Amino acid sequence: MNMFIATLLSPLVGGLLLAWIRNPELAAKLNILTGILTFSCSILLSLQVVGHDAVDAMGGWFHLDAYNVFLVALTAFVGMTTTVFSRPYMRHELENGRLDTGRMRLYHSMYQLFQFGMLLGFTTNNIGVLWVSLELATLATVLLVSLYRTPASIAAAWKYFILCGMGIALALFGTVLIFFASSAVIGHGNEALTWTVLMQHASELDGTVMSIAFCFLMVGYGTKVGLAPMHAWLPDAHGEGPTPVSAVLSGLLLNLALYALVRCKMLVDGATETDMAGHIMMGFGLFSLAVAALSLHKQRDIKRLFSFSSVEHMALMTFSFGIGTPLATFAALLHMTVHSLVKSAIFFTVGHAAQAMGTQKMAEIRGLIRHHPGIGWGLLIGVAAIAGFPPFGVFISEFLIFSAALESYPWTTVPLLIGLLVAMAGLFRFVQPMVYGETAVQARPVHVNMSPVYVHLTLALLLGLSIPAFLADWYHQAAALITMSYSAAGDVV
Amino acid sequence: MIISFAQQLIDGLAALMLLVSFALLAQHRMLSVLHWFAAQGVLLSITAAVVAYSSGHDELYASAAMAFLLKGMLLPWLLWRVIRQLHVHREVEPLMNNAVTMMLALAITLFAFHVIHPIENISELMTRNTMSIATACVLLAMLMMMTRKKAITQVVGFLAVENSLFFAAIGATNGMPLIVEIGIAFDVLIAALIFGVFFFEIRNTFDSLEVDAMQASLVDKDDES
Numbered sequence: 001m002n003m004f005i006a007t008l009l010s011p012l013v014g015g016l017l018l019a020w021i022r023n024p025e026l027a028a029k030l031n032i033l034t035g036i037l038t039f040s041c042s043i044l045l046s047l048q049v050v051g052h053d054a055v056d057a058m059g060g061w062f063h064l065d066a067y068n069v070f071l072v073a074l075t076a077f078v079g080m081t082t083t084v085f086s087r088p089y090m091r092h093e094l095e096n097g098r099l100d101t102g103r104m105r106l107y108h109s110m111y112q113l114f115q116f117g118m119l120l121g122f123t124t125n126n127i128g129v130l131w132v133s134l135e136l137a138t139l140a141t142v143l144l145v146s147l148y149r150t151p152a153s154i155a156a157a158w159k160y161f162i163l164c165g166m167g168i169a170l171a172l173f174g175t176v177l178i179f180f181a182s183s184a185v186i187g188h189g190n191e192a193l194t195w196t197v198l199m200q201h202a203s204e205l206d207g208t209v210m211s212i213a214f215c216f217l218m219v220g221y222g223t224k225v226g227l228a229p230m231h232a233w234l235p236d237a238h239g240e241g242p243t244p245v246s247a248v249l250s251g252l253l254l255n256l257a258l259y260a261l262v263r264c265k266m267l268v269d270g271a272t273e274t275d276m277a278g279h280i281m282m283g284f285g286l287f288s289l290a291v292a293a294l295s296l297h298k299q300r301d302i303k304r305l306f307s308f309s310s311v312e313h314m315a316l317m318t319f320s321f322g323i324g325t326p327l328a329t330f331a332a333l334l335h336m337t338v339h340s341l342v343k344s345a346i347f348f349t350v351g352h353a354a355q356a357m358g359t360q361k362m363a364e365i366r367g368l369i370r371h372h373p374g375i376g377w378g379l380l381i382g383v384a385a386i387a388g389f390p391p392f393g394v395f396i397s398e399f400l401i402f403s404a405a406l407e408s409y410p411w412t413t414v415p416l417l418i419g420l421l422v423a424m425a426g427l428f429r430f431v432q433p434m435v436y437g438e439t440a441v442q443a444r445p446v447h448v449n450m451s452p453v454y455v456h457l458t459l460a461l462l463l464g465l466s467i468p469a470f471l472a473d474w475y476h477q478a479a480a481l482i483t484m485s486y487s488a489a490g491d492v493v
Numbered sequence: 494m495i496i497s498f499a500q501q502l503i504d505g506l507a508a509l510m511l512l513v514s515f516a517l518l519a520q521h522r523m524l525s526v527l528h529w530f531a532a533q534g535v536l537l538s539i540t541a542a543v544v545a546y547s548s549g550h551d552e553l554y555a556s557a558a559m560a561f562l563l564k565g566m567l568l569p570w571l572l573w574r575v576i577r578q579l580h581v582h583r584e585v586e587p588l589m590n591n592a593v594t595m596m597l598a599l600a601i602t603l604f605a606f607h608v609i610h611p612i613e614n615i616s617e618l619m620t621r622n623t624m625s626i627a628t629a630c631v632l633l634a635m636l637m638m639m640t641r642k643k644a645i646t647q648v649v650g651f652l653a654v655e656n657s658l659f660f661a662a663i664g665a666t667n668g669m670p671l672i673v674e675i676g677i678a679f680d681v682l683i684a685a686l687i688f689g690v691f692f693f694e695i696r697n698t699f700d701s702l703e704v705d706a707m708q709a710s711l712v713d714k715d716d717e718s
């Protein structure tokens with residue numbers, strides 16, 4: 001399990017080193033290097049884990065199964081490409097005087113600390129530590145959101161801090177309640193919060209306590225997932241922070257919160273032997289989808305626009321995990337992957353576009369395809385991908401979610417379809433003029449590195465054309481794992 | 494039914510905890526809010542020590558010491574320094590008048606008892622009665638966060654939520670495992686430090702610690718066209 005330790009240590013050590021490096025150019029290179037190292041380790045780690053059912057590391061403190069090792073690899077991958085993107089982007093911000101070298105140091109070290117929090121959260125076997133690491137990742141991103149120290153960015157970071165602080169406190173209360181139920185069965189100690197042990201005893205846990213716990217966890221982690229009506233922090237945090245941060249917030253942090261929620265749902269399903277948890281998740285999912293789809297139409301800021309699109313997609317995943325059949329879970333996992341890839345690619349493009357035009361206001365961004373063809377095409381293709389056009393992966397996953405809904409809860413397909421269409425219209429009414437429109441304003445030349453965008457979009461395209469066999473197996477394994485308790489409950493109901 | 498002395502003591506402490514939560518909500522002056530907040534921290538550490546003594550969970554002594562140092566001394570002192578340097582010890586301006594807040598608080602307490610009381614019986618611990626009080630305290634502290642305008646009172650509300658959660662963990666389960674407890678304390682400490690930095694940033698940027706002023710800068714973003 002040396003690979004595992006390396007995966008976890010690489011961002012931690014990288015972050016500590018970066019805190020001491022004053023030269024921004026050197027720091028950016030080291031940041032990329034750390035990203036590459038973390039990703040390589042995570043790939044080797046996944047290769048070790050995939051063959052087995054589940055692996056415990058370091059005396060049972062960490063647990064790796066098909067579900068989380070795939071998220072570890074995804075996190076490390078997006079984390080790596082974001083470091084590549086952030087080098088020219090942050091250099092541009094530095095040259096324009098929006099940041100100084102001290103802030104750059106803070107940025108690089110907090111970025112790696114965030115990455116460490118994410119990986120720790122995905123791999124830990126203790127739901128208490130999961131909470132702690134989610135909080136750690138949140139605190140690191142609070143500092144990143146306020147990086148520019150403009151009034152709006154400080155206000156956004158404050159709002160993020162207070163709302164997520166409150167949400168995450170509720171999640172902690174839910175965790176306390178789980179411990180309350182489990183310590184009565186398993187006894188007082190670390191085992192009573194250890195996920196693998198909890199899962200074995202899930203059916204013995206008191207159903208009423210677990211239901212109440214789930215309500216707190218749903219609202220708590222749901223705040224972090226960005227579900228309506230607790231999503232108020234999300235557009236502000238995405239809009240005001242530096243773009244690499246928006247990319248990892250949307251592409252990664254929201255995933256960790258949803259991961260935590262699904263882990264807890266598995267326990268609650270086992271304890272209550274009903275679909276209560278799933279139904280609550282479906283309700284939140286549909287409501288958030290509606291709110292996000294309508295909010296998309298009111299936006300003026302380009303980054304806020306795409307942050308609402310993230311709310312929409314997280315809502316879809318929550319809904320799909322809520323349905324809970326193997327097909328729905330498979331679809332949700334696939335959607336999580338392609339959304340992370342495509343959304344971070346879009347944020348990379350948006351970041352360059354905003355730098356080229358010197359503004360984030362959509363009304364002033366025009367004619368991208370004319371003066372910056374690379375950015376223009378990147379944005380157009382990215383939006384086509386996220387809106388669910390074939391042949392991109394999002395189309396496949398949304399289609400699967402739709403089929404799963406049709407199979408289990410046919411009536412939900414109506415709001416689902418309307419929501420998706422309204423959201424797609426919302427995206428295109430803004431993107432069309434930005435890409436094709438005429439502009440009198442002279443665009444600035446920017447140093448652009450589009451390769452991360454192309455890599456992400458190509459992967460999303462490949463996932464849409466044909467999912468490689470090993471990956472499909474992987475998703476199946478993960479889906480089987482997550483729905484294990486579902487099928488047990490299904491027999492009883 | 495014979496109730497042991499330790500149990501009576503714990504029930505008494507729980508009642509005091511609820512009282513402090515109400516007192517925090519009712520205060521008008523910044524300084525008295527801080528006093529009550531410090532009192533809550535000390536109360537917590539006493540509760541942890543009593544539970545540690547009566548249940549024989551030695552690791553709870555560590556929690557008690559941590560609570561006393563962190564929540565009873567360090568955090569109130571840090572906040573006190575901030576309000577002195579920023580000269581904000583005047584009035585706390587609540588969003589609603591006190592009578593309405595108190596009525597709401599009463600309703601919340603009743604709700605917490607209604608939801609949690611039935612599930613207390615699954616536990617064999619003698620501290621299980623405190624569970625509904627702890628829930629009420631969590632919700633009351635959230636009410637405090639929601640009904641205050643100043644950034645600094647929001648933070649006190651946030652830390653009071655954290656205190657109540659700690660109380661819930663002691664009451665419901667005789668404390669979370671130590672590793673989790675340490676992790677949580679660490680996070681709270683970092684959060685408090687970030688809050689401290691933020692106060693000065695907010696003050697410099699907005700010339701006030703009113704949340705409304707901050708919110709305005711974001712609303713402008715939405716409305717400009």
